[in-house]
Amino acid sequence: MVLSPHSDPAFPIPGITDFAYGRLLNADDTTQSLAITADGHLMVRVHGEIMTRTDALLLCSENLATRPLNRRMQGRAVPQVFQRLVSLEGEGHMVLSREDQHFYALQLRRDLCFFVEAVLWALEDSLMWDVGSLPGSRTDQEIPLVRAAGEGALAVRVPGELVAVKIAPERPYRVHIDGFVGWVGNVVPRMERGVPFLHCEGEGAVFVSLPRPDSPVAPDFEDAVR
Numbered sequence: 690m691v692l693s694p695h696s697d698p699a700f701p702i703p704g705i706t707d708f709a710y711g712r713l714l715n716a717d718d719t720t721q722s723l724a725i726t727a728d729g730h731l732m733v734r735v736h737g738e739i740m741t742r743t744d745a746l747l748l749c750s751e752n753l754a755t756r757p758l759n760r761r762m763q764g765r766a767v768p769q770v771f772q773r774l775v776s777l778e779g780e781g782h783m784v785l786s787r788e789d790q791h792f793y794a795l796q797l798r799r800d801l802c803f804f805v806e807a808v809l810w811a812l813e814d815s816l817m818w819d820v821g822s823l824p825g826s827r828t829d830q831e832i833p834l835v836r837a838a839g840e841g842a843l844a845v846r847v848p849g850e851l852v853a854v855k856i857a858p859e860r861p862y863r864v865h866i867d868g869f870v871g872w873v874g875n876v877v878p879r880m881e882r883g884v885p886f887l888h889c890e891g892e893g894a895v896f897v898s899l900p901r902p903d904s905p906v907a908p909d910f911e912d913a914v915r
Contacts, residue, residue, distance in 0.1 A: 714748070716782035722813050723794040723842045731785040731792045731844055733777070733811055740774045740818075741811035745788055750781025771820075773806060785810065793851050794844045797837060804845060804871035804896075806833035813841035823887075825880035832880070834871070845870065847898035854895050861890035870896035 703711075714726070716734040724732045733741050735753055743755065756778065758771040777783070785792075797816060805823075812818060816839045823832040837843055845851070847870055854862055856876050863886040864878070872878065874893020881888060889895050 723811055723844045725792050725794055729787045734782045735777050735779055738778045738814045741777050742773050745786040747784040747786050749783040753777055753779040753781045790846050790848050792846050796842050799840055800873055801838045802873040803834050803836050806835050808845045808847050808870055809835050810844045810846050812843035815841035849899040849901050852897050856889050856891055856893055856895055864889055864895055868897045870898050
């Protein structure tokens with residue numbers, strides 16, 4: 690009979706206090722503002738202020754305060770309240786569940802990037818940001834975007850593995866809309882009516898979420914080259 694480590698005499702049962710203090714999920718002064726746990730959940734450490742979503746919350750320090758976050762357009766606050774992100778203030782931390790998706794924490798170093806609003810889960814207050822829409826999407830299916838620039842970290846949550854494809858002036862690409870996450874650099878994506886692909890040109894890299902095995906994307910080739 691094969692025993693699990695917890696039942697094998699060679700592996701003594703740990704004391705409950707030792708077990709608890711050996712598996713702490715607390716943040717300390719060495720914890721980054723945005724960190725991914727061993728199981729892929731997002732830990733958000735608050736030291737002053739940070740912008741984050743609060744759905745899929747697993748745990749949160751009691752001494753953190755939230756306030757609504759006004760959307761910004763062209764660098765200015767507008768009356769509409771951001772429905773996804775809130776401002777989290779105080780000293781403490783929270784952990785957000787990855788559920789059946791994947792978190793990625795990314796560091797901007799004077800970069801300019803754009804992400805589909807639905808995938809953005811947190812960003813440091815050192816970043817400049819505002820909102821807009823993907824060019825051409827207002828006439829068909831609007832795709833809200835968040836532009837982030839400067840130095841600081843942000844976190845995205847996507848269905849599958851996050852990859853990127855390089856875009857060059859002589860090498861544009863078409864990216865299926867279901868996998869499109871955003872881009873970094875001087876990329877110009879454009880939606881065309883009736884086509885499930887974005888035409889991406891310019892120079893930079895487009896982020897793409899690969900489909901999960903249970904939901905493959907198998908579009909017609911004619912749609913991609915149309």
